[in-house]
Amino acid sequence: MTVTAAILTIALPAVAAVCGLLFARSRTAAAEWGIVGALGAVVASAVEAFGVATGGSAASITFLGRVDLGVGTLALDIRTDSLSSSVSLAVAVVAACVQIYSTAYLHGEGTPEAPIRYPAYAATVSLFTAAMMLVVHADDLILLLVGWEGMGICSYLLIGHHSERATARAAAVKAFLVTRAGDLGVMAAVVLLLGSARTTSIRALIAAAEELPASTVTAAALLMLLGVIGKSAQFPLHTWLPDAMEGPTPVSALIHAATMVAAGVFLVARLLPVFFAADGALTIAAIVASITMLGAALAALAQDDLKRLLAYSTISQVAYMLAGVAVAQDAGEAAPGVFHLLTHAGFKALLFLVAGCCIHLVNSNLMSRMGGMGRTQPALMVLLGLGLAALAGIPPFSGFWSKEAVLTAAEHAAVEGDGGLVAWIVLVSGVLTALVTGVYSGRAFSLVAFGDPAPSEDGHETEVHRLPRAMMWPLWVLAVPTVGLGLVLLSPPDILHGVHVSWLTAFTGTLVSLAGVGWSLTVTRIGGKDVADALPPGVRAFLRDGYRLDDVQDALVVRPYRALARLAHAGDQEVVDFYPRGSVTVARWAGLKLRRLQAGMANGYVAWVVLGAVAAGLAGVVLS
Numbered sequence: 001m002t003v004t005a006a007i008l009t010i011a012l013p014a015v016a017a018v019c020g021l022l023f024a025r026s027r028t029a030a031a032e033w034g035i036v037g038a039l040g041a042v043v044a045s046a047v048e049a050f051g052v053a054t055g056g057s058a059a060s061i062t063f064l065g066r067v068d069l070g071v072g073t074l075a076l077d078i079r080t081d082s083l084s085s086s087v088s089l090a091v092a093v094v095a096a097c098v099q100i101y102s103t104a105y106l107h108g109e110g111t112p113e114a115p116i117r118y119p120a121y122a123a124t125v126s127l128f129t130a131a132m133m134l135v136v137h138a139d140d141l142i143l144l145l146v147g148w149e150g151m152g153i154c155s156y157l158l159i160g161h162h163s164e165r166a167t168a169r170a171a172a173v174k175a176f177l178v179t180r181a182g183d184l185g186v187m188a189a190v191v192l193l194l195g196s197a198r199t200t201s202i203r204a205l206i207a208a209a210e211e212l213p214a215s216t217v218t219a220a221a222l223l224m225l226l227g228v229i230g231k232s233a234q235f236p237l238h239t240w241l242p243d244a245m246e247g248p249t250p251v252s253a254l255i256h257a258a259t260m261v262a263a264g265v266f267l268v269a270r271l272l273p274v275f276f277a278a279d280g281a282l283t284i285a286a287i288v289a290s291i292t293m294l295g296a297a298l299a300a301l302a303q304d305d306l307k308r309l310l311a312y313s314t315i316s317q318v319a320y321m322l323a324g325v326a327v328a329q330d331a332g333e334a335a336p337g338v339f340h341l342l343t344h345a346g347f348k349a350l351l352f353l354v355a356g357c358c359i360h361l362v363n364s365n366l367m368s369r370m371g372g373m374g375r376t377q378p379a380l381m382v383l384l385g386l387g388l389a390a391l392a393g394i395p396p397f398s399g400f401w402s403k404e405a406v407l408t409a410a411e412h413a414a415v416e417g418d419g420g421l422v423a424w425i426v427l428v429s430g431v432l433t434a435l436v437t438g439v440y441s442g443r444a445f446s447l448v449a450f451g452d453p454a455p456s457e458d459g460h461e462t463e464v465h466r467l468p469r470a471m472m473w474p475l476w477v478l479a480v481p482t483v484g485l486g487l488v489l490l491s492p493p494d495i496l497h498g499v500h501v502s503w504l505t506a507f508t509g510t511l512v513s514l515a516g517v518g519w520s521l522t523v524t525r526i527g528g529k530d531v532a533d534a535l536p537p538g539v540r541a542f543l544r545d546g547y548r549l550d551d552v553q554d555a556l557v558v559r560p561y562r563a564l565a566r567l568a569h570a571g572d573q574e575v576v577d578f579y580p581r582g583s584v585t586v587a588r589w590a591g592l593k594l595r596r597l598q599a600g601m602a603n604g605y606v607a608w609v610v611l612g613a614v615a616a617g618l619a620g621v622v623l624s
Contacts, residue, residue, distance in 0.1 A: 001047070001051055002047075002048055002051030002052060002055060002059055002080050002085075003059050003060065003061045003078060003080050005044045005045070005047040005048040005051065005080075006044075006048050006078055006079075006080040006084065006085075006088070006137050007061070007078055007137075008040070008041070008044035009041045009044045009045045009048065009088050009092065009133045009137070010078075010130050010133040010134050010137060011130075012037050012040035012041050012044060012130075013037045013038065013040075013041050013095070013126040013127070013129040013130040013133065014037075014126070014127065014130035015037065016033045016034060016036060016037020016038070016040075016123075016126040017037070017123040017124070017126035017127040017130065018123075019033050020033030020034055020037075020119055020122050020123045020126065021119060021120065021123040024119045024122075027118045027119070029119075030118050030119035030121075030122045030123070031099070031102075031103045031118065031122055033122065033123075033126070034099040034102075034122035034123070034125060034126050035096070035099045035100055035103075037099075037126045037129075038092065038095045038096035038098075038099045038100075038126070038129065039096050041088075041091075041092040041095065041096070041129060041133065042089075042092040042093055042096050044092075045085065045088040045089040045091070045092040046089060046092075048080055048084075048085045048088065048089075049085040049086065049088075049089050051080075051085075052080060052081060052082055052085040052493075052494075053082075053085075053493055058079060058080065058081035058082075059079070059080050059081075060077045060078060060079040060080070060139050060203070061077065061078055062075065062076065062077050062078075069194075072194050072195075072197070072198035072199050072200070073198070073199055074140060074142050074199075074200055075139075075140055075199070075200075075201045075204075076140050076142065076143050077138075077139035077140055077143075077201065077203075078137050078138070078139060078143075079137055079138070079139035079202070079203070080137060081494075081495075082493050082494035082495040083266075083269065083270065083334075083338065083495050084136045084137050086338070086342060086493060086495055086496075087136050087262075087266060087338070087341065087342070088133055088136045088137065090258055090341075090342050090345040090346070091129065091132050091133060091136065091258040091259060091345070092129070092133075093258075093345075093346075093477070093478075093481075094253065094254065094257050094258035094345055094346075094349045094478075095125070095126075095128075095129040095254060095258065095259075096474075097253075097349060097353065097474035097477055097478055098125060098250045098251075098253055098254045098349070098353075098474075099122065099125060099126075100470055100473070100474050101250050101253075101353055101356070101470060101471055101474045102121070102122070102125070102248070102250045103470050104468035104469075104470035104471045105248065105249065105250055105356055105360060105471060106118060106121065106248060106250075107468075117161070120157075121158070121161055121248075124154050124157050124158055124161075125154075125158070125250075125251070125254065127150065127154050128150075128151060128154035128155070128158065128254060128259055129254075129259070130147075130150075131146075131147045131148075131150030131151045131154060131259075132147065132151060132258065132259040132260075132263065133147070134146060134147030134150070135147035135148055135151070135263050135266065135267075136266065138202070139201065139202050139203055140200050140201055140202060141190045141193065141194075141200040141201075141202060141205070142190065142200050144202070144267075145186065145187065145190060148183065148186065148227075148231070148263065149183065151231075151259060151260055151263060152176060152179055152180065152183060152231075155175055155176070155179070155244070155255060155260055156172050156173075156175060156176040157172075158247050158248070158251040158254075158255075159171050159172040159175050159244045159246060159247040159251065159255075160172025160173075160246075160247070161247055161248055161251065162246070162247075162248070165246065167246050168246040168247065170243070170246075171240075171243040171244055171245075171246040171247070172246075172247075174239075174240050174243055175240040175241075175243070175244050178230060178237055178239065178240040179230045179231055179237070179240060180230075181226075181230055181237065182226050182227040182228070182229055182230020182231060182237055183227055183230065183231070184226075184227075185222075185223035185224060185225070185226030185227045185230075186223065186224055186226075186227035186267075188223045189219075189220040189221075189223035189224045189227075192216060192219060192220045192223070193205060193212075193216070193220050196212055196213060196216045197212055202270065202271065205271070205274060206271070206273045206274060209273045209274045209276070209277040210277055212277070214277075214278075214279065217274060217277045217278045218278040218279050218280070218281065220274070220278070221271075221274055221275050221277075221278030221281035222278070222281055222284070224267065224268075224271065224274075224275075225268075225275075225281055225284060225285055225288075227264065227267070228264035228265070228267055228268055228285075228322070229264070229288060230264075231260065231261065231263050231264040231267075232261045232262070232263070232264030232265055232318050232321075232322065233261050233314070233315050233318065234264075234288050234289065234292045234315070234318065234319060234322065235288055235291050235292040235295060235296075236549065236553075238292065238296065238315050239546060239549050239550055239553060241256075241261070241311050241314065241315055242308050242311040242312060242546060244311070245305070245307040245308055245311055245365075249307065249352060249353070249355060249356030249359060250352075250353065250356060252307060252310075252311070252352050253348070253349045253352035253353050253356070254349075256310070256311065256314040256348050256349075256352060257344065257345045257346075257348040257349035257352065258345045258349065261314060261315075261318050262318070262321075262341050262344075262345065264318075264322070265318060265321040265322050265325060265337060265338075265341055266338075266341070268285065268322065268325050268326075268334075268337075269325050269334035269337060269338050272325065272328065272331050272332070272333075272334050273331040276328075276330075276331045282325075282326045282327075282328070283326075283422050285322055285323075285325070285326040286322075286323055286326035286327055286422045286423070286425070286426050287422060287425065288319075288322070289319040289320070289322040289323035289326060289426065290319075290323065290425045290426050290429040290430075291429075292315060292316065292318075292319035292322075293316045293317075293319035293320055293323065293429055293430065293433045294316075294429045294432055294433045294436065295547070296312045296313070296315035296316035296319065297312070297313070297316045297433045297436040297437050297440065298436055298543055299312045299543050299544070299546050299547065300312035300313050300316065300436075300437075300440045301436060301439060301440040301443070301532060301535075301543065302532055302535060302539075302540045302541075302543035302544040303440075303544060304366055304367060304368065304544070305365045305366060305367075306355045306358065306359070306365055306366070306367050306370070306444065306448070307352070307355055307359075307365050308365075309367075309440060309444055310348070310351055310352055310355060312546075313348075313391060313437070313440070314344075314348060316433060316437065317340070317344050317348070317391070318344075319433075320337075320340050320402075320403060320406050320430065320433070321337045321338075321340045321341050321344070321406075322337065323337070323406060323410065323426045323429075323430065324336035324337030324338075324339075324340055324405065324406035324409055324410075325337035325338075326426070327409050327410045327413040327419055327422075327423050327426055328409065328413075329412070329413055329417040329418070329419070332498070333409070333498045334495075334498075335405075335495060335496050335497065335498030335499045336402070336405040336406045336408070336409040336498070336499055337406065338495055338496070339401070339402045339405055339496055339499050340399075340402035340403060340405070340406055342402070342481075342485065343390065343398035343399050343401070343402040343481070343482075343485050343486070344399070344402070345481075346390075346398060346478055346480075346481035346482045346485055347386075347387045347390035347391055347397070347398060347399055347478075347481075347482040348387075348391070349478050350383065350386070350387040350475060350478040350479060350482050351384070351387040351388065351391065353471070353474060353475055353478065354380060354383050354384045354387060354475060356471070357377075357380055357467055357471055357472075357475070358370045358373065358380070358384075358448060360467070360471070361373075361377065361465055361467070362454060364454075367444065367447040367448055367451070368447065368451065368454065369454040370447070370448045370451070370454070371447060371448065371450070371451025371452045371453050371454060372449075372450075372451060372452065372453030373448055373449055374448075374449035374450055376453075377467075379472075380467070380472075380475075381445075381448070381449045383475045383476070383479055384444075384445060384448060384449070385445055385449075386479055386482050386483060387479075387482055388441040388442075388444060388445050389441075390482045390483075391437060391441050392434075392437050392438045392441040392442070392513045392516070392517055393434055393437070393438075393509060393510065393513045394438075394510070394513055394514065394517065395506075395510055396483075396486060397482060397483060397486070398481060398482055398483065398484070398485035398486045399482075400486065400506075400510065401485075401486035401489060401499075401501065402486075402499075403430075403434065403509065404501045404502075404505060404506040404509050404510075405499045405500065405501055406430065407427060407430045407431065407434075407502075407505045407506075407509055408500055408501050408502040408505050408506070409500075410423050410424075410426040410427040410430060411423075411427055411502055411505050412500075412502075413426075414426075414427055430509075431508060431509060431512060432512075434509050434512050434513045434516075435512040435513065435515065435516045436516065437513065437516065438512065438513040438514065438515065438516025438517040438520070439516035439517070439519060439520045439531060440520070441516075441517060441520075442516060442517035442518070442519070442520030442521045442524070442531075443520040443524060443530065443531045443532060445521070446520060446521055446524030446531075447524060447530065450524065451524070489501075519531070
């Protein structure tokens with residue numbers, strides 16, 4: 001029953017995608033297919049989670065049969081356990097909220113020149129959900145790779161959904177290419193492991209990790225880490241995620257909260273024994289996470305666009321997840337990172353959907369245009385406050401428990417384990433990030449709730465609108481895990497048995513978070529200033545532009561690639577094409593010369609015949 005439910009979490013959204021695209025003749029029908037598929041996945045994942053919780057053991061079933069490649073066997077199995085069931089439930093709930101929310105958010109936005117294409121949108125969201133479910137439940141690397149690549153394709157389509165805008169098309173291409181660079185590492189790792197272990201079964205690879213050649217395991221783990229860095233938007237392959245805000249806001253919620261960026265951390269958690277057998281892989285992961293979490297938080301502090309602020313916060317929070325897995329002292333201690341993945345799914349989806357409501361009301365992404373909503377939209381601001389409090393790690397919200405669990409794991413590795421300097425770097429970076437997160441969370445709330453209302457085009461205050469129920473109800477659903485998901489620690493499932501919170505670390509983390517929130521609220525609410533104005537203008541612009549890493553990538557990758565492309569193009573035209581062009585030129589020249597010989601005079605023709613006969617005779621004499 002549990003495995004059947006796991007298969008349904010994949011099959012139902014996939015069927016909804018196909019049927020919605022092929023058979024939906026109207027926007028309403030397309031929306032219904034998407035919602036039914038998502039709600040079906042919620043029910044199936046809940047049944048799966050209940051079965052795992054009561055059964056207490058993992059199970060697997062052959063999904064697509066076994067394939068003999070000669071060099072090894074592909075066992076395309078589906079697996080269900082506490083890790084897959086908990087993550088799939090989070091994915092399903094967020095996907096259902098996104099499908100329902102989208103019916104109102106995208107209503108009436110289309111024009112004849114730029115249609116919304118809702119059936120394609122809803123079907124792609126369903127397919128995106130199915131791909132993530134396949135990643136979560138795959139017990140074979142090839143099957144996981146199919147879902148992994150499916151998410152990449154769907155993200156490209158969804159980010160570029162407003163294809164009438166050049167910026168959306170550019171963002172979609174950038175997301176596809178940057179993540180694709182990392183995906184090549186995952187593909188190479190799968191080939192490497194298949195050649196060495198003669199199998200791509202995740203269960204078999206975990207069991208044989210210690211027996212495989214150390215060089216093979218290390219190379220495979222580092223290549224997979226490259227894919228994780230790309231998919232989960234970690235430094236230096238994170239630059240695609242802020243630009244991905246060109247997609248519809250519900251898409252941002254889906255990508256940031258439950259799919260895509262979470263897939264990389266899930267991969268490390270699933271294959272943690274393989275990473276443990278690799279020399280230095282987790283150390284590199286911890287260093288990358290430490291750089292990313294603080295650097296992205298500082299970039300978020302300087303943003304004026306609410307969606308880009310949330311995008312950089314996602315990069316930072318995913319780094320927390322990766323750090324929680326990377327500092328594990330045992331192959332089975334991925335719990336802190338996974339717990340933060342689950343809590344982040346709830347509060348980040350809530351934040352993006354609230355941001356979508358704010359954008360819907362003022363028709364702008366800029367926080368300076370959203371001021372005064374504490375008076376005009378009090379319920380919406382309560383929900384924004386809940387999400388930002390969880391993001392900042394304020395107790396008793398869910399983000400507090402998971403963030404402190406990650407910091408406690410780093411403290412344990414630094415003080416009692418063998419994490420050494422790397423664990424200390426993670427711990428210090430995590431505490432500093434908590435401070436900066438508190439500052440930009442308080443800043444965002446102050447500007448939106450208490451800032452000066454933006455005047456309308458005629459100089460008066462913007463008219464207050466009532467938000468549709470389809471946009472508000474998903475917010476209240478997501479508020480439940482945002483507030484109460486930490487309660488699962490009272491009776492944790494198997495995957496969270498390794499979660500512990502040190503009260504000293506929790507006190508320190510909470511203190512710095514409250515200090516950051518309090519300072520930004522005081523400066524903005526009482527002082528009437530934007531806390532980001534405290535930054536020097538040059539520094540603020542540098543942070544707002546993401547450290548200008550796009551310029552670095554342009555100089556190191558894009559320009560050399562284009563120069564190489566121009567060289568190849570020139571070589572193709574001037575070298576390869578020289579011979580066919582030359583033969584044409586020679587043929588034309590010879591034709592012109594021969595045409596001059598045809599003057600129409602019979603005497604001339606006879607003379608040429610005689611001359612040719614004499615030449616042939618002489619040649620024959622000489623050659624003989």
